[in-house]
Each structure stands twice: as structure tokens, then as C-alpha cells.
Amino acid sequence: MKVTIFLGSDSDFEVVKEALDILKEFGVPFNLEVTSAHRSPERTVRLIKEAEEQGTRVFIAVAGKAAHLPGVVAAHTIYPVIGVPVESQALAGLDALLSIVQMPKGIPVATVALGKTGGANAALLAISMLAVSNPELQARLRSYRQKMAEKVEESSKKLKEKL
Secondary structure, eight states: OOEEEEESSGGGHHHHHHHHHHHHHHTOOEEEEEOOTTTOHHHHHHHHHHHHHTTOOEEEEEEETTOOHHHHHHHTOSSOEEEEEEOOTTTTTHHHHHHHHOOOTTSOOEEOOSHHHHHHHHHHHHHHHHHTTOHHHHHHHHHHHHHHHHHHHHHHHHHHHHO
């Protein structure tokens, strides 16, 4: 396994659905677990160690509200951790965003956007991290970005035709 994704709750699954599709598209193996920094801390630490032993090199941690899961993961691994804040009713996700992005010096967590966009970007960031030492993954990522650029150009062309 190269990427392990931790959800603070099963209700966070919608946030990572597209991320899972992206990882599959790139052929990057992943594991998905529900675990909580608060409700199951021992399980969380055990899963981190098991994931490392099974070859995980990047973690994605999805959490809302107090959003301590990414920080707890980062505190127990030397591998990169990407935090995905989840939107909430109370503070629209600002609480989760600030909890993840404001890590203390020495225990970094890369932080992406709130919600589904953040989930997708977390997968792409994990792929970028893994691509540093994987030429095949580098080529796939270049191709992916080229296709995005082509879609933008096509959209522009179609819009101009309407004029």
C-alpha cells in the first residue's frame, strides 16, 4: 500500500469518493479506515504502525470540527500527512481548517481545501509526493495535467463559438 486514508467518521466518505477514483486511475494502491483521534486513539496509533509496515508512504486524514486526526497521525509517523478539513454546520468548516493548518512547529500537516475539492486535491498531492521517486507516476501525472489543460482550451473554443 502506498496511501492510507483515515476518516474521522464514516460520514466523511463523500469527501473522499473522488479521491479514491483518482488514486485508482493512477494505479496507486490505497487503504481506507475509519478511526477517531478522540473516540479510538489506540486504534488510530495501531493503524498508523500497521500501515507503515505494509508500505504506506503518504497518509490522508479527513476530519471535521476539532479535526485532530491529521495532527495525531503526523505525531506518530515520519511520512507525509495531508489533512482534509470537513465542512460543518456550526462554523462551515473553519474550525476544522484552522485545527489542521495551525499545527505546532515540528509536526507538519499539509492542508488542502475544505470538503470534496480538498479530498480530490489530497489524492493528487499524495500522487505528486509519490511521483518524486517514481518516473511512471510522473508520466501519468504529466498526462493528467495535460488533459486538464486540453479541457480548458476546448471550453474556451466552445465559448467563443457561441459568440
